[in-house]
Amino acid sequence: MIATERKERAQLPLPAEGPSAERIAYLESLVSQARIAAAVFTQFTQEDVDRIVKAMVLAGLEQAQHLARLAVEETRLGVMEDKVIKNMVACEFVYNHIKDKRTVGVIRDIPERNVLEMAEPIGVLFSLTPITNPTSTVLFKCIVAIKTRNAVIFSPHPKAWRCCAEAVRIMRETAVKHGAPEGVFTCVESPTLPDNAYLMHHKDVGLIDATGGPGVVTAAYSSGKPALGVGPGNTPVYLEKTGDLNTAIVDIIISKTFDNGTICASEQTVVIDDETYDAALQKFAELGAHLCNEKETKLLERTVIDPQTGFMQPMAVGQKATDIARFVGLSVKPNTKLLIAEIHGVGREHPLSVEKLFPVLAVYRAKSVSEALKTCIDVNHAGGLGHTAVIFSRNEQVIREFGNLINAGRIIVNSPGAIGALGAVYNDLVPTFSFGCGTGGGNSTTDNVNIQHYLNIKRVARRTQNHMWFRVPNQIFFNMNAVENLSQFPSETTIIVTNPALEQFGHVDIVRRHMCPKTHVHVCIIPDAEPEVKVIEQGVEALNFYQADQIIALGGGSMIDAAKIMKLKYESPEADLEELAAPFLDLRKRVIEYPKGRAQRARLVAIPTTSGTGSEVTPFAVLTDKDRGRKVTLADYSLTPDVAIVDPQFVMSMPKGLTADTGIDCLTHALEAGVSNYASAYTDANAMQAIRLVFKYLPTAFAHPHDEEARCMMHNAACIAAMAFSNASVGVNHALAHAFGARFHVSHGKANALMLPHVMAYNAAVPTKFMPSPYTKGYIAHKKYATVADLLGLGGQTLQEKVEKLIAATEQLLDQLGFPRSIAELGIPRDEFERAIPEMVKAAFDDPSWRSNPRMPLMQELVELFWKAYEGRGTARLAAVQPQAV
Amino acid sequence: METNTLCLKIDANNVIADLKQAEESLDARQELALDFSGVTRIDSPGLQAVQRFGHRAEDKKTKVALRGVSVNVYKTLKLARLTSRFSFEN
Ligand SMILES: NC(=O)c1ccc[n+]([C@@H]2O[C@H](COP(=O)([O-])OP(=O)(O)OC[C@H]3O[C@@H](n4cnc5c(N)ncnc54)[C@H](O)[C@@H]3O)[C@@H](O)[C@H]2O)c1
Ligand SMILES: [Fe+2]
Numbered sequence: 001m002i003a004t005e006r007k008e009r010a011q012l013p014l015p016a017e018g019p020s021a022e023r024i025a026y027l028e029s030l031v032s033q034a035r036i037a038a039a040v041f042t043q044f045t046q047e048d049v050d051r052i053v054k055a056m057v058l059a060g061l062e063q064a065q066h067l068a069r070l071a072v073e074e075t076r077l078g079v080m081e082d083k084v085i086k087n088m089v090a091c092e093f094v095y096n097h098i099k100d101k102r103t104v105g106v107i108r109d110i111p112e113r114n115v116l117e118m119a120e121p122i123g124v125l126f127s128l129t130p131i132t133n134p135t136s137t138v139l140f141k142c143i144v145a146i147k148t149r150n151a152v153i154f155s156p157h158p159k160a161w162r163c164c165a166e167a168v169r170i171m172r173e174t175a176v177k178h179g180a181p182e183g184v185f186t187c188v189e190s191p192t193l194p195d196n197a198y199l200m201h202h203k204d205v206g207l208i209d210a211t212g213g214p215g216v217v218t219a220a221y222s223s224g225k226p227a228l229g230v231g232p233g234n235t236p237v238y239l240e241k242t243g244d245l246n247t248a249i250v251d252i253i254i255s256k257t258f259d260n261g262t263i264c265a266s267e268q269t270v271v272i273d274d275e276t277y278d279a280a281l282q283k284f285a286e287l288g289a290h291l292c293n294e295k296e297t298k299l300l301e302r303t304v305i306d307p308q309t310g311f312m313q314p315m316a317v318g319q320k321a322t323d324i325a326r327f328v329g330l331s332v333k334p335n336t337k338l339l340i341a342e343i344h345g346v347g348r349e350h351p352l353s354v355e356k357l358f359p360v361l362a363v364y365r366a367k368s369v370s371e372a373l374k375t376c377i378d379v380n381h382a383g384g385l386g387h388t389a390v391i392f393s394r395n396e397q398v399i400r401e402f403g404n405l406i407n408a409g410r411i412i413v414n415s416p417g418a419i420g421a422l423g424a425v426y427n428d429l430v431p432t433f434s435f436g437c438g439t440g441g442g443n444s445t446t447d448n449v450n451i452q453h454y455l456n457i458k459r460v461a462r463r464t465q466n467h468m469w470f471r472v473p474n475q476i477f478f479n480m481n482a483v484e485n486l487s488q489f490p491s492e493t494t495i496i497v498t499n500p501a502l503e504q505f506g507h508v509d510i511v512r513r514h515m516c517p518k519t520h521v522h523v524c525i526i527p528d529a530e531p532e533v534k535v536i537e538q539g540v541e542a543l544n545f546y547q548a549d550q551i552i553a554l555g556g557g558s559m560i561d562a563a564k565i566m567k568l569k570y571e572s573p574e575a576d577l578e579e580l581a582a583p584f585l586d587l588r589k590r591v592i593e594y595p596k597g598r599a600q601r602a603r604l605v606a607i608p609t610t611s612g613t614g615s616e617v618t619p620f621a622v623l624t625d626k627d628r629g630r631k632v633t634l635a636d637y638s639l640t641p642d643v644a645i646v647d648p649q650f651v652m653s654m655p656k657g658l659t660a661d662t663g664i665d666c667l668t669h670a671l672e673a674g675v676s677n678y679a680s681a682y683t684d685a686n687a688m689q690a691i692r693l694v695f696k697y698l699p700t701a702f703a704h705p706h707d708e709e710a711r712c713m714m715h716n717a718a719c720i721a722a723m724a725f726s727n728a729s730v731g732v733n734h735a736l737a738h739a740f741g742a743r744f745h746v747s748h749g750k751a752n753a754l755m756l757p758h759v760m761a762y763n764a765a766v767p768t769k770f771m772p773s774p775y776t777k778g779y780i781a782h783k784k785y786a787t788v789a790d791l792l793g794l795g796g797q798t799l800q801e802k803v804e805k806l807i808a809a810t811e812q813l814l815d816q817l818g819f820p821r822s823i824a825e826l827g828i829p830r831d832e833f834e835r836a837i838p839e840m841v842k843a844a845f846d847d848p849s850w851r852s853n854p855r856m857p858l859m860q861e862l863v864e865l866f867w868k869a870y871e872g873r874g875t876a877r878l879a880a881v882q883p884q885a886v
Numbered sequence: 887m888e889t890n891t892l893c894l895k896i897d898a899n900n901v902i903a904d905l906k907q908a909e910e911s912l913d914a915r916q917e918l919a920l921d922f923s924g925v926t927r928i929d930s931p932g933l934q935a936v937q938r939f940g941h942r943a944e945d946k947k948t949k950v951a952l953r954g955v956s957v958n959v960y961k962t963l964k965l966a967r968l969t970s971r972f973s974f975e976n
Contacts (some may be wrong), residue, residue, distance in 0.1 A: 036933050039965035043927045043958045124964065182930040 015313050019194045024188075027198055031124065032566035033183030034151035038123040040181035041149040046104040052097065052178045053147050059134035059174040060091035060139045067135040067170070070163035076132050077318025083257035086136035086433075093424045093431040094143055098451055103148050107457070114785035116460040123206040125454070126199045128220070130212045132262040132318065132357060133433055134160035135167040137211055137626055142185055143169035148454040150206075150419040151184045153199060155191040165189075200225060209449075216814060219441060228453055230434045231388030231441050234266045234355040235417050236379035236617040238402055239374055239841065241273040243392030247414060249283040251392075252361070254300045255416030257337050260318040260496065261358045265410065265421030265435055268355055269343065269362040269379045271372045277365045281340070288337040289361075290321070297341040297352070303328045304360060305351040312356050321359040335405040346378035356381055369398065369803040373405055375794075380406050385440030390417040409436055409446030423448050431689050466774055470682040472617050472723050475643045478716055480708065482647040486514040489643065491550035493520045495543055497563040500525055502609055505653045506566060511554055522546050531562035532624050533577065539566040540573075543602065550603045553641070554650070556662070557613025557748070560606045561621040568594075571601050577623060581632035583846055594636040606641035609650040611701070611714040612662025612749055614669060614722020616644035624742070633738070633848060640726070646719045656702060659714075660817035661749025663698040666753040667717040667810075672731035673724035674788060675781040677773035678850040683728035688791055695809070696790055699816050722783065733759040736865055739843035743836050746827055753819045757807050758868040760785065764803045767855040781854040811873055824870025833870055837863055861863045893919040893953070901925060901932035905939045912946040923954025933966050940971035944976065951975050 019027060044586040069085035102108070108117040125145060129137040134156060145152045156164030168187040175184055188195055200208055202224040203232035208227040210220035217229035239248050256267050272280050285291055292300055304324065316324055321339050327333040332339070343362045346353040352362040366372035381388060389408040393399050403411050412420035415427060423429030434449035447453065476486040488710055494515060498508055503525060512521055524542045526535045542567060543551070551570075553563030572595035584590030606616035615621070619637040654662070670690035673683050693713050700710035733755050741751035764782040786802035789795075794809055820826055823833065841862045844850070850857055857865075892911055897906045905975070911918055931962045951973045955963070963969050 033930075035928050036937070036966050040928065040930050040933055040966060042961055303920045 006759075017194060019192070019198050023195065026197060026200075029203055030153050030186045030188065031187060031199070032203050034124040034153050036632045036752065037151040037181035038121065038149075040218065041121060041151065041184070044104065044149055044179075044678070046102060046760055048179060048667070049104060049147055049149060050099070051096070052175050052180050053143055055178040056143055056146060056174050057091045057095040059170055060143070063087055063167075063170050064088045067139075067163060067167050067754055070159065070166055071135045074163045075134060075160050075318070075828065078259040078262050079257075079320075083136070086133060086259060089422060089425070089431065090136040090140040090433060091143065093422075094140055094450075095802060097424055097431050098144070098147050101451060103444060103451055103455060107434050107455075111848070114462040114464045116199060116462075118460060119148070120283065120456040120458050122454060122456060123150065123151050124204050124208050125152045125209050126202070126205045127152050127154050127209040128196065128212050129154060129156045129160070129164055132264070133165050133211075133259075134302040137433045138164050138167035139171065142168070142175070143208065143842040144451055144454055146175055146184070149449050149840075150454055151181070151848045152186075152209075153205075154185065154187040155196050155199065156187065161187075161190060161489075174241075174580075178444055197223075206724075207454075209434070209454075209819045214442070221442065221444075228434065228445065228449055229434070229443055230436055230449065231443065232355055232377055232383060233268075233435070233437070233441075233749055234382055234384030235265060235268045235390060235408075236384065236406065237267045237270040237375040238368070238376050238393070238398075238840050239270055239272045240372070240391065240393035240395060240398050241275045242394040242398075243274060243276075243414065244394070245283055248392035249280060249287060251414075251416040252390075253284070253289065253337055255418040255420070256361050257321070257359050258416075258418050259358075260320060261356065262318045263418035263422070264355070264357065265412075266357070266418035267361060267390060267416075268384070269353055269364060269375075271364045271375045272365050273369070273372060274365055276756075277363075277483065281363065284338070284340055288333075288335060289340045290325065290330070290332040290336045290338070292330070292339060292341040293431070294342075296328075299328050299330065300324075300339060300341055300360065301351040304358070305354065307351070308349065310348050310354060312354065312358070316356075316358045316360075319358050324360065325356060346382050353379060353382055373402065376402070377405055380408065384408070386437030386443060386446060387435060387441060388412065388417055390415075390420070392395045407438070407440045409438055410448070410870070421448075425602055434644075437541040451712055463774060468678070468680050468682075468727075468775065470680070470723075470727050471619070471637050471640065473641055473644050476617065476646060476719065478646040478719065479712060482645050483510060483514050483607065483647060483649070484553075486511065486605065487516050487607065489550065490516050491519045491603070493522070493546050493548045495539075495546060495548040495551055496521060496523045496552045496554055497539060497559060497566065498523065498525060499527065499559055502555055502650075507554060507650050507653075510649070511552060520546070521711075522548075525561070526562060531558055531565060531622070532626055535562060536565050536569060536577075536623075539563070539822060540569045541859060543570040548602050550605065553604065553606045553616075556608065556610035556658075557615040557622070557665075560613070560615035560641070561623070562606060563604060563606070564615075564621040564641070565623060566633065567602055567604050568639065569777040571595070571599060577632075577634070580636075581623070582632055584848060585851060585872060587635060587884055594638050603643065604641040605643040605645060607645045607650060608715070608718070610654060610658060611651050611711070612660040612665035612717040614666065614718045614720075614725070616646065616720055617722045618726045620726075622738075622748075635848065644719065646715050648708065648715045651711055651715055652706065652708075654705065656705065656818075657704050658749075659698075659705065660819065661753075662718065662748050663694060663701065663714060663749070664753040664756070664814065664819070665749040666714070666721045666819065667694045667698070667813075668733050668737075668756055669725040669730060669781055670694065670717075670721040671756070671760065671788070672733055673721065673728040674723075675784045676728040676731060677771055677776050677856050678728040678852045679724075679784070680728065680775075684725040685726035686720045687728070688788065689809040690717045690724065691788055692791055693717035693720070695813065698813065702817050729758070729852035730849045731852040732762070732855070732857050732862075732865070734849035735844040735847035735853075735857075736840075736862065736869070738847050739840040739848065740866070741825070742843070743840055744823075744826070746826065748817065753814050753817075754823055755865065756814070756866050757811050757873045760803075760807050760810065762861070762865060763853070763855050764807075765855075767860060768861065769856040771854060771856040773854075776854070779854065814873075821855075823870040824872065828870075830870070833866075840866060889953075891917040891919055893920040893921055896925055898925045898927075901928065902935040902956045909939060909942050912943055912948045914947045917949045917951065918943070919951045919953050921953045922956075922959065925959055926956050928959050928962055933962065934964065935970075936963065936968055937966065942967055949973065 064087035110653035210254035424431035436445035438446035674687040697713040737751035789802035794805040
């Protein structure tokens, strides 16, 4: 932008006095007309506005010459012919870009994201236009405003007022004639600084669109209103040695002489590599440039640059090269297009290194690429930040480096800067007459301003049905003697991970017997405890030592979990277990990534010897951190065993306590998966069946350990429940049980049993806090429990009765299995329990298990649940309050 | 004070004239209802007429209800800051 504007508009933010009362009435009338027009405009359809836009564009093209002539006569700068082209570009090229774009109602449908974008007009815009591109900017803004259903109050540069007022008149009359609301465009008569300040602060102005010098832009942004303020530039050009010299020189001349250099994106300093410098200058001279000698350069810079401010002199702006030469006192050929002066640096000591909106071009000889790039950076920072830069090169690497180093909204490659920046002529940039200069230029955007900046875009985001999944091992063998299937899995070296008790029971021998012949088998006996880091390390050592290609996990959940982690570390030694156990909210969005694409070095075959965890099909592994007295859960589908063999012969030896513990773990899995927010028809089918099997067969399996049918059904139940919770996850019961079990060394099943009735009552009640969940519609936990009650044939009429009956049946089952009714019964002193609560609540809240719980647990509620479990059951049923209310 | 309600229909093609006529019925003792159900789109002169009418009604301290205003016209009135002058009935 130019110095006249700098001076005249620089003080805009703080005009000495406001407008007179009479003037205010006048300005108010403009705002009122615009407000009414904008309001009326909201009723227009896309077809309405498109019809008006087309008529305006045709009128603009028709009047392009008339307006160009007026502009040159009034402003006395620029080139008539070029201004005609600018007016035509503002109409035709802009039209071509916007004609098929939707700006009313739904503007974009993004079905894959379930999002609709809809347009909301801004309303009233207050628009300041520059002296340099007066009528073209008005035409452009009018067309864009109608396309987006906005009304505009124009305040042109005072020295370009008449031509702009005429452009506004033509646009308004055409628009209104074709149906636009009256008052859609107005133009402030002889605008003053106080007028502008008044309108910038007016409550009914929705957006200030200021194209002009830094004063205007700063005033716009200081008004407290949303603003598009686009300001001055200082375009560096790097003419790199691989660039096509013929193209480059012609392009630069086209651009720099276009409208006598008034477009703020035009070239200001050309940095030329040493290798091609002389040839380039010679080419410039051949094509009509005058190369100033040292003395001429001194004369030139003294005349066209204000020595006080360091900015260009207004009188030179938009003048012809020959006129400037005459004024400076240089003798040049009559058809000289451009004055070229060599500079040796950038900054105040090199006056010609600033923006010069007239056909004077600075050139700089660079000895190396790095010197060239540094000089371009200097020019960019000498008033051109965020605006435009140009490079001529065939070297893609240099182009990218230039793009990386230079802060410019438009980096124009191998084409003229000014016309290139306008867009749609030499490239595919959006056509515009307002160049956003980003924060570097104190602007809010680096875009070429166009329709999208004149719209509020509303996003209608529909609830998405996130895809869900059901993932289980692809091979599950079940029922008595299912272990025989082991022989079909070839292996050279297999490690059986198990514990001493199971070896003594002879289970290991059975497995050996059914292995594929010729397999080298090694047994890795690990202590009879839940998986611990140290134990895992020993196992991994064995796997590495024997280079195992198959791991058979034979044991309860602990053993299978240990084997899962061993396999993980065996295949990805770098896996950091502590890190992999990091907290997360949603499995699919969690920060931590499990090792991907790891080479499958070993097949994991899980043979459970308890009927509870279902670890043989789950993607979870629980690791005990003894030092910190806590359990951490690893969760990833890559942990899921490859093959599960659910053979009841291995559970016949389970003692009663273990049968009860693991059986209730299984029931807890199914109940929690059933009410989980991630439950689906797939998981429900499994959860419901598992619950039915547990209620039917667990009492028998417990009372008659040798009942093969009961054992078999419980073994299947555990696996089926696990398929449900592998995909729907568990809930708050597990979070509490993990925290409590780890702290007081209580088995997982027993810990679950102590919490279960209380958690069911808790989930069945109206939540204090609902859990956000895209997967569920409304609150349905109590209804799910009621469905279970129906499935079990427990009776009850209302939802509440059914929930109560299910809780009662669960308590009865727990009693049948001999579980303690309270934590107190375990002999844990009240004061010790009380002291442990803060730590347990913290651990429970950190546990990912509850993330899928239907009810969001508040910390205080976790405290209460712990206390309920301590005090004991019998009270749980009463706590299930009015579930129908939800 | 006794009030009774007079209802006048506004014709979509005659908004200005109908409002002008309605002005004559502005009277503090009477509530006035204007039936806008036939007006699906309003132009600038029409909107200005509503604005003028609103001023007159205020001067005459007459309560005016607009009936059957379409949502599009309602939004237009809202953006023109005219909704506070009237009550709206379906
Ligand atoms: N990975 C998962 O999906 C998952 C799910 C729930 C629980 N878990 C974890 O699993 C562990 C609990 O597993 P669990 O309940 O199977 O118990 P467990 O594996 O800890 O085994 C308990 C005891 O029973 C013995 N045992 C196992 N099978 C036997 C048999 N057939 N006859 C006699 N004794 C036998 C074991 O030697 C051990 O001493 C906990 O760490 C828990 O956090 C994991
Ligand atoms: Fe469990």
